[in-house]
Amino acid sequence: MRSKIVAGNWKMNKNLAETEALLVELAAKLPDTEAEVMVAPTFVNLAAAVRNLETSRIEVIAQNMHFAESGAYTGEISADMLLNIGVDTCIIGHSERRAYFGETDEILAKKVKTALQKGIRVMFCFGEELQDRKSGNHFKVVESQLKNALFSLEKSDWSKIILAYEPVWAIGTGETASPEQAQEMHAFIRKVIAEAFDSSVANNVSILYGGSVKPGNAEEIFSKPDVDGGLIGGASLVSDDFVDIIKAI
Numbered sequence: 287m288r289s290k291i292v293a294g295n296w297k298m299n300k301n302l303a304e305t306e307a308l309l310v311e312l313a314a315k316l317p318d319t320e321a322e323v324m325v326a327p328t329f330v331n332l333a334a335a336v337r338n339l340e341t342s343r344i345e346v347i348a349q350n351m352h353f354a355e356s357g358a359y360t361g362e363i364s365a366d367m368l369l370n371i372g373v374d375t376c377i378i379g380h381s382e383r384r385a386y387f388g389e390t391d392e393i394l395a396k397k398v399k400t401a402l403q404k405g406i407r408v409m410f411c412f413g414e415e416l417q418d419r420k421s422g423n424h425f426k427v428v429e430s431q432l433k434n435a436l437f438s439l440e441k442s443d444w445s446k447i448i449l450a451y452e453p454v455w456a457i458g459t460g461e462t463a464s465p466e467q468a469q470e471m472h473a474f475i476r477k478v479i480a481e482a483f484d485s486s487v488a489n490n491v492s493i494l495y496g497g498s499v500k501p502g503n504a505e506e507i508f509s510k511p512d513v514d515g516g517l518i519g520g521a522s523l524v525s526d527d528f529v530d531i532i533k534a535i
């Protein structure tokens with residue numbers, strides 16, 4: 287059975303004091319849920335976040351990592367550095383990394399490979415841009431993003447993969463994919479994975495939706511059969527909103 291997951295991607299927000307304050311609030315307000323709950327603070331606050339959540343079931347995850355083991359990559363963070371501070375899940379392929387930092391499918395495939403070799407669970411993000419949806423190419427774009435980064439994996443690797451479908455036009459825009467659009471794409475993703483691997487791989491991978499998920503729309507989106515949770519940006523920065531979204535799963 288695949289897990290339900292609600293993850294907060296804090297992006298480049300919250301200094302150390304704010305990070306600690308938000309974590310204290312979240313840990314105190316965390317509702318009883320079977321879902322895995324994750325937060326991704328910025329790199330400089332990751333170690334402090336891990337320490338803060340030592341006694342909580344909220345998991346601290348990273349927003350990015352480099353594909354190289356170590357070396358002359360100024361400004362970068364390795365898989366081993368994450369593992370060393372107790373972080374063993376990492377977001378890879380967020381659309382902001384693709385758009386602003388030149389991360390191509392080829393680079394992302396290398397990052398996924400390194401993460402899995404190191405035993406890091408990957409939350410792989412992908413999704414079409416507005417023009418792709420307008421021109422009816424959204425399925426093709428999503429399929430090629432998955433294929434380029436993930437289809438050379440072994441079947442056994444998939445137990446360490448979480449997918450996050452984040453249509454770029456819905457990120458931070460207030461415009462959410464409708465629950466039907468999310469379900470349609472998630473079902474398509476499962477079909478494509480079943481064809482490339484098998485139905486057990488497809489049925490066991492958690493597929494999260496991301497893009498303007500809020501307390502007011504979470505329940506309807508999460509009610510769809512192929513939507514296994516959410517990757518939340520803006521609304522994860524406010525404890526009451528994030529907690530309400532967790533309650534909706």
Ligand SMILES: O=C(CO)COP(=O)(O)O
Nearest residue numbers: 295457458497498519520
């Ligand atoms: O990019 C996202 C999560 O990774 C979604 O961001 P918003 O929830 O702010 O639209």
